[in-house]
Amino acid sequence: MQQIRVHATVFALIVATSLAAVRAQQPQQPQQPQPTVRPGEPNPTIPGERTRTPPETPNRPATPPQPAPQQPGAPPVDPDAFASTYKPFPSRTTVIRNATILTGSGPAIERGALLLKDGRIAAVGQAVDAPADALVIDASGKWVTPGIIDTHSHLGVYAAPGIQSLQDGNEMTSPNTAEVWAEHSLWPQDPQFDLSLAGGVTVMQILPGSANLFGGRSVTVKNVPARTAEDMKFPGAPYGLKMACGENPKRVYGSRNTAPQTRMGNVAGYRRAWQAALEYRDSLRRWRTAGSDPEKRPARNLQLETLAGVLDGEILVHNHCYRADEMATMIKIAKEFGFHIASFHHAVEAYKIRDLLAENNICASMWADWWGFKLEAFDGIRENIALVDAAKGCAIVHSDDPNGEQRLNQEAAKAMRAGREAGLTIERADAIKWLTINPAKALGIDKMTGSLDVGKNADVVIWSADPFSVYAHADQVFIDGALMFDRNDPARRPQRDFMTGLLPNGGAR
Ligand SMILES: [Zn+2]
Numbered sequence: 376m377q378q379i380r381v382h383a384t385v386f387a388l389i390v391a392t393s394l395a396a397v398r399a400q401q402p403q404q405p406q407q408p409q410p411t412v413r414p415g416e417p418n419p420t421i422p423g424e425r426t427r428t429p430p431e432t433p434n435r436p437a438t439p440p441q442p443a444p445q446q447p448g449a450p451p452v453d454p455d456a457f458a459s460t461y462k463p464f465p466s467r468t469t470v471i472r473n474a475t476i477l478t479g480s481g482p483a484i485e486r487g488a489l490l491l492k493d494g495r496i497a498a499v500g501q502a503v504d505a506p507a508d509a510l511v512i513d514a515s516g517k518w519v520t521p522g523i524i525d526t527h528s529h530l531g532v533y534a535a536p537g538i539q540s541l542q543d544g545n546e547m548t549s550p551n552t553a554e555v556w557a558e559h560s561l562w563p564q565d566p567q568f569d570l571s572l573a574g575g576v577t578v579m580q581i582l583p584g585s586a587n588l589f590g591g592r593s594v595t596v597k598n599v600p601a602r603t604a605e606d607m608k609f610p611g612a613p614y615g616l617k618m619a620c621g622e623n624p625k626r627v628y629g630s631r632n633t634a635p636q637t638r639m640g641n642v643a644g645y646r647r648a649w650q651a652a653l654e655y656r657d658s659l660r661r662w663r664t665a666g667s668d669p670e671k672r673p674a675r676n677l678q679l680e681t682l683a684g685v686l687d688g689e690i691l692v693h694n695h696c697y698r699a700d701e702m703a704t705m706i707k708i709a710k711e712f713g714f715h716i717a718s719f720h721h722a723v724e725a726y727k728i729r730d731l732l733a734e735n736n737i738c739a740s741m742w743a744d745w746w747g748f749k750l751e752a753f754d755g756i757r758e759n760i761a762l763v764d765a766a767k768g769c770a771i772v773h774s775d776d777p778n779g780e781q782r783l784n785q786e787a788a789k790a791m792r793a794g795r796e797a798g799l800t801i802e803r804a805d806a807i808k809w810l811t812i813n814p815a816k817a818l819g820i821d822k823m824t825g826s827l828d829v830g831k832n833a834d835v836v837i838w839s840a841d842p843f844s845v846y847a848h849a850d851q852v853f854i855d856g857a858l859m860f861d862r863n864d865p866a867r868r869p870q871r872d873f874m875t876g877l878l879p880n881g882g883a884r
Contacts, residue, residue: 459605460606467509468493469512469853469856470489471519471835472511472513476518476519477803479808479811480826484500486501487503488501489519490505490509492506492509494832494833496827496831518842519827519836519838520835521811521827522578523576525576526693526740526771529581531560532562543562544583545583546583547587550634552589553678553679554681556592557581557593558604561581561604563607566871567780569600575849577598577853578609578824580593580595580615581593581595587624587627589616590617590618591617592614593616594614595608595613595820612820614690616682618695619694620695620697621641645708655680656683686712692716692717696719699724702719702728703728715737718817721742721752722741723751723752723755729762738817739768741763741770741772742772743772744793760794772786784842803841813825835853837851850862851867
């Protein structure tokens with residue numbers, strides 16, 4: 376939801392600045408009176424915008440077109456059609472010494488050491504043996520943590536600059552678009568990836584937006600420069616399915632006089648879709664039991680294929696949901712149809728059902744202190760994250776915002792402070808889990824990353840100071856053992872192509 380609100384403002388600002396840049400390069404034209412454009416409205420001075428229909432205009436067809444089913448006998452389904460092509464960047468054996476280490480899985484280690492070898496964590500502790508050829512980093516006075524993992528990002532799908540051309544995050548054409556995949560909108564040149572890297576973010580889940588009951592598949596990526604989305608795709612990470620509760624779906628579709636128009640309409644929409652998915656999955660099971668004759672394969676349905684993947688436990692549900700009662704309803708729906716919700720997102724009332732979340736092993740991805748921007752976000756409290764954590768739940772600090780993603784350590788610091796002021800005992804070694812191992816768990820990658828345990832991916836941040844301080848910077852960021860960012864080395868501060876800018880006619884790079 377934040378994206379809709381935030382991007383309307385950013386859109387207007389960026390349009391203004393980019394038009395100014397273009398005009399600066401062109402010969403002066405006689406001044407024409409310019410129409411006034413309000414933020415978020417189509418700008419008639421921009422080519423292609425004159426006839427653009429605002430996204431929430433009513434009178435859409437009551438029954439949106441459904442994806443065409445594939446005919447029986449078509450080529451076999453290739454589950455790896457968009458497989459990860461990620462390759463770790465070159466790395467060298469590195470030992471980091473004399474740091475305060477927050478491992479994400481145990482107590483803090485004072486003046487500890489960490490060995491990165493062959494892209495993995497090879498050793499961690501008070502004293503660590505390193506090969507003679509290892510690069511030695513003296514991190515005296517510095518802190519080391521696992522790379523930060525954001526469960527809720529729209530980088531690449533709402534790329535910068537925030538103009539209409541790059542608004543690819545929300546397929547608001549039907550309440551169920553489970554067949555769309557975020558990776559097919561993801562623009563790897565989005566310069567925001569580099570800014571998040573400078574904030575210590577090594578892994579993120581890129582989600583579709585929240586207008587629909589079923590928004591589509593998410594993709595989990597490593598934060599590395601790449602030519603394609605698949606080059607960033609975290610190997611072995613499961614897909615997610617974005618779902619949304621509450622005000623967004625009923626506002627977007629209700630205002631078009633189509634379903635859903637109410638919260639009960641939302642729930643009917645979920646249940647109808649899950650019932651269809653059960654039947655689709657069962658038809659496939661019967662076909663496999665009968666020998667998988669290619670000529671008799673049930674017609675492929677890309678929308679139901681995603682939902683059936685959830686029922687089979689292969690795709691993880693990430694559910695935008697604010698209110699406690701609605702989250703409780705979603706848990707009941709999950710039980711009715713036999714699937715699991717990996718994480719609620721935003722979850723500003725998670726504290727009211729923290730026992731229920733813990734019992735059902737459902738994570739909550741939350742903000743430190745965003746609330747009140749709409750009615751369903753009104754009952755947020757700053758102790759939310761700490762209270763979910765104290766109830767032995769899986770508490771996560773997420774961003775849902777390209778600026779917040781650059782400072783997730785500060786968001787966690789605010790949440791830790793609020794919990795302490797409420798009387799809870801929260802060590803830094805615990806609070807760091809809200810940014811590392813807990814999000815890894817929600818994304819189904821906790822066996823591979825999220826803590827500094829031996830054998831895991833060497834996704835590591837060296838901070839200039841206590842990461843829970845506003846004065847701390849990420850000094851160096853490693854992904855799979857490769858040094859991807861170094862604040863003190865311009866050669867290790869990646870820039871996407873877009874940042875090279877425009878050149879005058881005839882200019883050379
Ligand atoms: Zn979002």
